[in-house]
Amino acid sequence: MEKTISLIRERIRDGNARVVTAEEMPAIVAELGEEGALREVDVVTTGTFGAMCSSGAFLNFGHADPPIKMEKIWLNDVEAYGGIAAVDAYIGATQKSATREESYGGAHVIEDFIAGKTVELRALSTGTDCYPRRTITTELLLENLNQAIMLNPRNGYQRYNAASNSTDRSLRTYMGLLLPNCGNITYSGSGLLNPLANDPHFRMIGGGVPAFLGGAPGMVVGEGTQHSPAGGFGTLMVTADMKQMSNDYIRAATMAGYGVTLYMGLGIPIPILDIEAVRATAIRDEDIIVDVIDYGIPTRSRPSLRKVSYAELKSGVVDLNGEEVRTSSLSSFRKAREIAGVVKSWVEQGILTPVQPARPIDPLKSAMPLRETTRGPRVLDIMDRKVIAIREDEEIRAAAQKLLKGETNHLPVINTAGKLVGIVTTYDISKAVVSPGKASLVRDIMKKKVITTTPEEAVDVAVRKLEQYNISALPVVDGEKRVIGMLTAMNLGKLFGRWLK
Amino acid sequence: MKLVVTFSRKAGKKPIIAQVVRDTGVLINVERALIDSSEGEALIDIPDESCALVKERLADLGAAVRVLEDIISLDESRCVDCGACISICPQEVFSFDDDWRLRMDEKKCVLCGRCIEICPHRALSHKGEG
Ligand code: SF4
Ligand code: SF4
Numbered sequence: 001m002e003k004t005i006s007l008i009r010e011r012i013r014d015g016n017a018r019v020v021t022a023e024e025m026p027a028i029v030a031e032l033g034e035e036g037a038l039r040e041v042d043v044v045t046t047g048t049f050g051a052m053c054s055s056g057a058f059l060n061f062g063h064a065d066p067p068i069k070m071e072k073i074w075l076n077d078v079e080a081y082g083g084i085a086a087v088d089a090y091i092g093a094t095q096k097s098a099t100r101e102e103s104y105g106g107a108h109v110i111e112d113f114i115a116g117k118t119v120e121l122r123a124l125s126t127g128t129d130c131y132p133r134r135t136i137t138t139e140l141l142l143e144n145l146n147q148a149i150m151l152n153p154r155n156g157y158q159r160y161n162a163a164s165n166s167t168d169r170s171l172r173t174y175m176g177l178l179l180p181n182c183g184n185i186t187y188s189g190s191g192l193l194n195p196l197a198n199d200p201h202f203r204m205i206g207g208g209v210p211a212f213l214g215g216a217p218g219m220v221v222g223e224g225t226q227h228s229p230a231g232g233f234g235t236l237m238v239t240a241d242m243k244q245m246s247n248d249y250i251r252a253a254t255m256a257g258y259g260v261t262l263y264m265g266l267g268i269p270i271p272i273l274d275i276e277a278v279r280a281t282a283i284r285d286e287d288i289i290v291d292v293i294d295y296g297i298p299t300r301s302r303p304s305l306r307k308v309s310y311a312e313l314k315s316g317v318v319d320l321n322g323e324e325v326r327t328s329s330l331s332s333f334r335k336a337r338e339i340a341g342v343v344k345s346w347v348e349q350g351i352l353t354p355v356q357p358a359r360p361i362d363p364l365k366s367a368m369p370l371r372e373t374t375r376g377p378r379v380l381d382i383m384d385r386k387v388i389a390i391r392e393d394e395e396i397r398a399a400a401q402k403l404l405k406g407e408t409n410h411l412p413v414i415n416t417a418g419k420l421v422g423i424v425t426t427y428d429i430s431k432a433v434v435s436p437g438k439a440s441l442v443r444d445i446m447k448k449k450v451i452t453t454t455p456e457e458a459v460d461v462a463v464r465k466l467e468q469y470n471i472s473a474l475p476v477v478d479g480e481k482r483v484i485g486m487l488t489a490m491n492l493g494k495l496f497g498r499w500l501k
Numbered sequence: 502m503k504l505v506v507t508f509s510r511k512a513g514k515k516p517i518i519a520q521v522v523r524d525t526g527v528l529i530n531v532e533r534a535l536i537d538s539s540e541g542e543a544l545i546d547i548p549d550e551s552c553a554l555v556k557e558r559l560a561d562l563g564a565a566v567r568v569l570e571d572i573i574s575l576d577e578s579r580c581v582d583c584g585a586c587i588s589i590c591p592q593e594v595f596s597f598d599d600d601w602r603l604r605m606d607e608k609k610c611v612l613c614g615r616c617i618e619i620c621p622h623r624a625l626s627h628k629g630e631g
Contacts, residue, residue: 049581050583051621078585093513127582172619174620176585176589177589177615179589184588184589185588186585186588205517240604251581251622253621253622254621254623255621256618256619256621261621263581263583263621263622301558316587316596316597326583326587326588327588328585328586328587328588328589328591329583329585329588330583330585330586330621331583332581332582332583332584332585332601333597333601334582334600334601334602335581335582399550451599
């Protein structure tokens with residue numbers, strides 16, 4: 001049996017349609033079977049509420065008198081993109097305030113507009129014959145704008161990997177605070193309620209399909225940026241009128257140490273036309289599997305610690321190498337559920353009416369990494385190749401003598417096999433001299449935990465280590481833990497001379 | 502019941518809390534301590550019925566004592582029930598109820614401040630605390 005969109009629309013019009021949320025669907029299919037569910041259910045609604053950085057809005061301010069071609073634009077000190085015509089701008093959610101940094105940004109401007117607060121517009125121009133004015137400052141309410149059209153380049157990720165951190169330091173990321181030694185796992189997404197999880201082959205979700213966005217009826221535009229459904233990471237570009245939005249479903253947020261983001265509510269109704277749609281919307285949290293990614297490794301392809309289902313993530317604890325690790329969602333399942341409920345009543349009331357996609361989305365694409373035609377500096381480009389090291393069984397005095405020659409403040413300590421086992425600094429030696437105890441050998445006073453870098457590592461990553469650990473030198477080691485160079489603040493000085501010309 | 506104990510160490514490096522335990526026989530659970538060479542502050546947990554006794558003895562030893570109430574507070578209008586605070590709290594103060602609404606067990610809080618810093622929606626703060 002198959003159903004048509006017009007049949008479903010007719011049932012909605014007549015008030016006979018059966019609309020259910022994606023959370024209710026697994027039980028319905030279990031009870032009625034797939035055929036039975038197909039007969040019974042007309043529309044399945046979805047919802048998600050979480051941080052969606054890739055969001056923003058086009059604003060039109062109207063013309064001033066005398067008119068100005070706004071080239072540089074700030075809203076409450078947050079820069080908006082002004083390179084579009086004279087009085088249009090795009091305010092991006094993650095743009096930071098020029099004065100308030102992390103605590104205020106584009107997302108807050110959007111939130112303040114929707115909350116009915118005044119926002120200060122400031123703009124500059126070089127002035128032209130047709131637009132003579134050079135500056136303007138004015139206070140605006142959302143109702144004073146001609147248009148405020150939210151257009152989010154990438155929302156509604158099909159799924160998103162969970163995050164943990166194997167290093168011995170806390171990491172502050174866009175996935176929240178990640179405690180050291182895999183002390184927690186964070187994840188984002190509503191699992192079985194997620195729109196694209198319920199239509200992974202993009203059969204019913206596509207351009208022109210109605211959607212709930214931030215509390216307003218809106219629409220899917222088409223595929224989102226970085227759309228990568230081949231690997232299960234499809235995305236959507238979505239739009240709606242900001243003037244109809246509500247702060248219940250759109251909230252500015254700050255991820256400590258990362259920056260500003262926007263929590264967006266998104267929900268899409270999926271018409272049930274055939275058995276495949278029934279199967280897709282019967283998805284359970286148990287069926288949605290993601291990787292737990294180790295954010296401690298600062299490369300593009302970070303390693304996975306294990307695979308995990310949404311059911312496990314939502315249970316609150318996940319087993320990681322025999323340890324029970326607590327989980328945190330970053331998105332709100334309660335809100336996601338509420339949104340799926342609103343979408344349900346909107347479908348019943350005819351506010352969102354299911355249609356066939358006017359512009360289908362490619363279900364097989366995969367996103368490419370950035371093509372980099374110039375390579376940033378690596379540690380081997382600037383490291384000091386002359387290594388002065390000391391053996392762990394030498395006397396402290398020998399270390400002091402080496403340091404006294406003044407070429408370095410850090411001595412890597414090696415064992416008889418030539419492998420790095422520790423580090424001593426001028427400070428460690430002074431301390432040993434001031435309070436002489438039993439220590440007489442280098443090994444007694446050295447720091448055994450050495451933060452190191454490798455010749456191939458990007459300098460930016462090594463610099464981040466220096467900052468994070470508040471140290472001023474990193475031994476550069478090869479695969480055998482032999483010290484082949486040193487990277488110090490001095491080398492970095494050289495770098496700025498050479499690379500940043 | 503939780504008490505914040507502030508003491509100066511100038512007078513000599515007496516182990517104040519250990520001494521109170523010995524003198525009163527009350528078991529004191531030190532939940533947080535910040536001590537440098539001149540000053541110290543500790544957050545201690547004691548059975549409610551021993552409160553008066555412990556407070557008195559601490560005061561005798563020259564420490565300032567105040568009772569800690571309502572230490573962490575949630576602004577429900579800001580909270581979206583995201584759960585970011587759940588896994589980072591060392592005391593497991595937060596959890597979800599059956600409706601995925603954030604639930605708090607404030608009594609377990611030791612005021613480390615971590616959740617206040619990381620809540621993406623600035624929904625958490627100290628209440629009645631400077
Ligand atoms: S992190 Fe903040 S917004 Fe999220 S659940 Fe906790 S208190 Fe609420
Ligand atoms: S202040 Fe610390 S102990 Fe108290 S609730 Fe927040 S994270 Fe938990």
